[in-house]
Amino acid sequence: MQHIVILGNGIAGITAARHIRKHGDDRITVISGETDHFFSRTALMYIYMGHMKYEHTKPYEDWFWVKNKIDLKKAWVTSIDFEQKSLHFDSNEPMTYDQLVIATGSVSNKFGWPGQDLKGVQGLYSMQDLELMEENTQGIKHAVILGGGLIGVEMAEMLHSRHIPVTYLIREKHFWDNMLPLEEATMIDHHLAEQGIDLRSETELEEILGDDEGRVKAVKTKSGAVIECQFVGLTVGVSPNIGLFKDSPLHTDRGILVDEFLQTNIPNVYAIGDCAQLKRPLPHRRAIEAVWYAGRMMGETVAQTITGTRTSYQPGVWFNSAKFFDIEYQNYGVVPPECPADCTAFYWEAGDKKKCIKVIFDTSTLAVKGVNIFGIRNRHEVWDDWISKGKSIRYVIENLPKANFDPEFSTHWEGDIQRKFNAAFPDLEVSVGKKSFLEKILS
Known part of the structure; x- marks a missing residue:
């Protein structure tokens, strides 16, 4: 043995x-x-x-x-x-x-900022980090988060749940725009603002300032702005x-x-x-x-x-999921920030700016390469099958209802998505499902 x-x-x-x-x-x-x-x-x-x-x-x-x-x-x-x-x-x-x-x-990443080891400055990955955050945020009046990624938005929601005002600093023009295309990144910007998060784009940290007791009291940005705070979340990746x-x-x-x-x-x-x-x-x-x-x-x-069966790692089609406060996110396949030269993008967004879908497909073969979905729950196994088998954009849009698994009585937006697709690509026209009662009211 x-x-x-x-x-x-x-x-x-x-x-x-x-x-x-x-x-x-x-x-x-x-x-x-x-x-x-x-x-x-x-x-x-x-x-x-x-x-x-x-x-x-x-x-x-x-x-x-x-x-x-x-x-x-x-x-x-x-x-x-x-x-x-x-x-x-x-x-x-x-x-x-x-x-x-x-x-x-x-x-958690640290990049050598002056003051990054002060009390009240930390990342969030381990159970020990959670215990430290519990201690560091007791009785504070303001928090600053650095880094426009998924851990950062989770930390923002955590602090928001305790009514702690948050200033969120990101280097990019839009939230997570190194991963998300412009439309989706802009939508998340709006949602964070709706939640009361002070999102400051194109802002870089210069140093973290401490008091006489070795605790954070403010951050200074490279533009010279000083933001008073008692907690700094370093969420610049892992x-x-x-x-x-x-x-x-x-x-x-x-x-x-x-x-x-x-x-x-x-x-x-x-x-x-x-x-x-x-x-x-x-x-x-x-x-x-x-x-x-x-x-x-x-x-x-x-x-x-x-245990004796030599097996290679075969992860299949990339997928990921996350949550931005109230907006759930799913990604299957490849959807880069910029649409590749040999591909075409289709984008639909609901009027409430909390739901959208972007599909990337090969311009020549029409095979779907990837999808971003916000605010509408779709089935992983369906998208995995479509992308791995190279299903065409026309097939996918026409069969979108098969992927949906939102709860019963939820508004189903597939008909509206199909109509938008037909308007954008008349040569690829698909059959359109009937508009639901709630969809008529909310569209």
Whole structure:
């Protein structure tokens, strides 16, 4: 019986542990210094907002681990001896392994700003970050958030839920416009303003100012503006958490380099999840993908290989989802900020500026390449099938109702979308569904 050690108890590491157990009786140990048990990292914001308690974020009961013979060790690893196949902890005792899976996740980015280590300045990734944010925001009057990404907008919603005024600084012209096309980015700008968020575009941080007690009191922008605050959220993205391996034989770049089987350069050592960097990423996929489902799929894949069925990582069509306060977002396939030269874009937006859809398709073949959907829930499996099979834009627009899974009695906008498409592309005219009663009222 071999000993399989998994370093990290996030979605990637825990999925690997569960699937290794499904395929065999090897000894499994999961190590993490963050928490005793696996929890849903995406639910951290809801703990702060009072919608959930920590115990509600644990997908499995505490007895699950004993029943499935998965040993849990709460500890921080200080070093790894890859030749001796041993890990060493902050308490100095060693643990040996036969196979090692590294799933150490991400860390919040810092870019060396003066004052970034003051009290009240932090990122948001770990449970410890959440506990620190709880402490840092007690009784404050104003907060500043830096960085126009998904963690930033989540932090803005968290603070907003406690009626803490927020000034949100982004370098770009529009929110997340390094990922979103102009129409969608502008729509989110409007929505953030409606929520009372003071979004300041094209604004860069110069320094964070502290008081005599070492706590943040203001930020200064490169234009010279000084914004008083008692909390600064640094949400300028995350990077692979690989500090432990920088001076080791393990090959690293931005992340831990792995092949298509998630194997590192060291035999019997694998890396999965946010910390892994594919040497040869698949077309339309990134070398590092710090998203929940990619970690889950990597966990399933590496479990197959470790238990005897050598399996390459095949994530399929890219997808992502998020939430901007009240607006839910789904993305399938490739929708870059600028439409590629060989493609055409179709865009529809509802009158309330809280719903839209953008579809990118090949100008010559008409095959759909990707879609952004805001405020309308669509089925993942339907879009995955359409994009992977190269369905034409005409087929997709005509069959849009098949993808919808909004709750019963919701307004269905497919008819309005189809009419807009026919007006924009008369040569590709599609059949149009009947307009619903609510659609007639709201359109």
